[in-house]
Amino acid sequence: MVTPATRMQNIRYDIRGAVQQEAERLEKAGHPIIRLNIGNLAPYELYAPQEIVSDIAENLFHAQGYSHSKGLFQARKAVMQEAQRKGIEGVTHEHIFMGNGVSELISLVTQAIVNPDDEVLIPSPDYPLWSAAVTLAGGKPVYYQCDPVNQWAPNVKDIASKVTAKTRAILVINPNNPTGAVYSKALLTAIADIAETHQLLLFSDEIYDKVLFDETEHVSIAAVNPRVLCFTFNGLSKAYRAAGFRSGWLIISGAIDQAGDIFNALETLSSMRLCANVPAQLAVQTALGGSQSIEALCAPEGRLYEQRNFAVEHLNAIPGVSVNSPQGAMYLFVHLDPELYPIENDQDFAMQLLQQEKVLVVPGSGFNLASNQYFRIVFLPKIDDLHEAISRIARFLKERLAAPDT
Ligand SMILES: Cc1ncc(COP(=O)(O)O)c(C=O)c1O
Structure with a gap:
């Protein structure tokens, strides 16, 4: 057996x-x-918007080869401009990795960063891929509470109380799956302060950043505190309704000087899977530029x-x-x-x-x-x-x- x-x-x-x-x-x-x-x-x-589908179809012939393992220059450049729109400072295309959806990048980042027994602070409830990826990397998910009577906002005191010598990172999923909560700038600032005080990394899963109701604004945690090393995840699956095309990106920002060999580790892992799906990368510029049909x-x-x-x-x-x-x-x-x-x-x-x-x-x-x-x-x-x-x-x-x- x-x-x-x-x-x-x-x-x-x-x-x-x-x-x-x-x-x-x-x-x-x-x-x-x-x-x-x-x-x-x-x-x-x-x-998906027809323009995305047409652009992939029109460029399919040119998408036969592998791309650079970090992704196509034009796609990364479009993501860089998106980072600028979101107020995330100092990002160049070198700080961006394209992936086969956010899912693959979650796996790459946790494999590259999390050591056995490292703790990662994860919201409860969470999107369970994060817990699984941290566990698979040998780490330990430690859950912080989100408050159902306060629109499921993370409990900042609970986060602070759960930091130990083994904590490596705090994860925020904003907007949140499964609760639909969108976090205020004040809340994100408080979470980023904890990360800064204890020299932790921030992981921010923002795949729903444009799926917003009632004139709610989305704030990227990477934009509120540039002194923390932050990993921001996003992609085409939700706002662009193109989940099957498998396209996502990772932006590394903030305290880049503290990143050490993390970029090399991520490049090695990216090279091991050769590259992300190329046809879908050809749609990223189209998706992020211009009007947003979502x-x-x-x-x-x-x-x-x-x-x-x-x-x-x-x-x-x-x-x-x-x-x-x-x-x-x-x-x-x-x-x-x-x-x-x-x-x-x-x-x-x-x-x-x-x-x-x-x-x-x-x-x-x-x-x-x-x-x-x-x-x-x-x-x-x-x-x-x-x-x-x-x-x-x-x-x-x-x-x-x-x-x-x-
Ligand atoms: C919070 C969250 N992150 C990531 C993903 C996966 O995204 P992708 O399709 O880009 O792998 C999902 C999918 O439902 C999700 O809800």
Whole structure:
């Protein structure tokens, strides 16, 4: 019997876990499923701007060779200009690495930086790829609390109290997946101050930085404190609806003089995978320059705006269900009142919801949260589909109220 490497033992990624596998089995058996589990826009007919698709098609012939391992000059230059727009100082194209999505760059950075037993401060709830990548690198995720009664803002005191001699970095996911929280400049300044005081690195996952509602502004933590070495991650998957093209970038900024051999380590890892997907890199300049089509989708009458409002209103109308109206991203992190719905195992809860009502959600514990009372949905489906899905969730919960042991 071949066994996986021991390093795989504690690696979890429940967004595509057992409940998703059951959904696939049910679909194969002919049951249509309403999928509310993954932030993948194209299946919901939220497509990339045509200009991006055309530019890739037009340049495909010239994308046959490997590019520089750090990425195409023109793509990195476009990212450099984006850094300038975001107020991140001192960035040249040399400080930018292109990757096969943010996911690959998370893996590269954690492999290059995290030593065995190093601690990385990670939000709870988190986007679980970060916990998995830190663990795979031999490090230890240490969770800081985010406060559900304060729009899920990170608790700065909790972050400070969890810094130890082993802490290497603080991660912020802003806008946040799964909570949709967008962090204020004051909050980011306070977090960056902790990093500066204790000479920690900052990792900032900003893949949803343009998916913003209600005129909320996004601030990059790299822009608020240039004295900290900061790693900022972003890409084409969300704002540009091009997740399948696999394109992302990493900006290293701030205390570059403290970066030592980190650039060399990252270049080695980048060279080992030769280069990032070249056709998609050809779309980065087009994407970042000019008008941003995501804005209309997030403004009143835009699909994402209207779907968010619909889902928030209808979920909150179910007895014992509550959810914040998120300021960013594309998720609702839904709370179930433990008095009405005491849930012992939220994986079982999601599995039963799937089997009974054919609605696929992600259990909250999959986001490294020490509570069974949450699940996450995307608000990407059109309103009719959201209506159907939320009605089924309401029916499921009503039955549970009537017969809590089933
Ligand atoms: C917070 C966060 N970071 C990174 C990713 C992955 O992005 P990419 O498609 O660029 O790998 C996701 C995907 O859902 C995400 O939610």
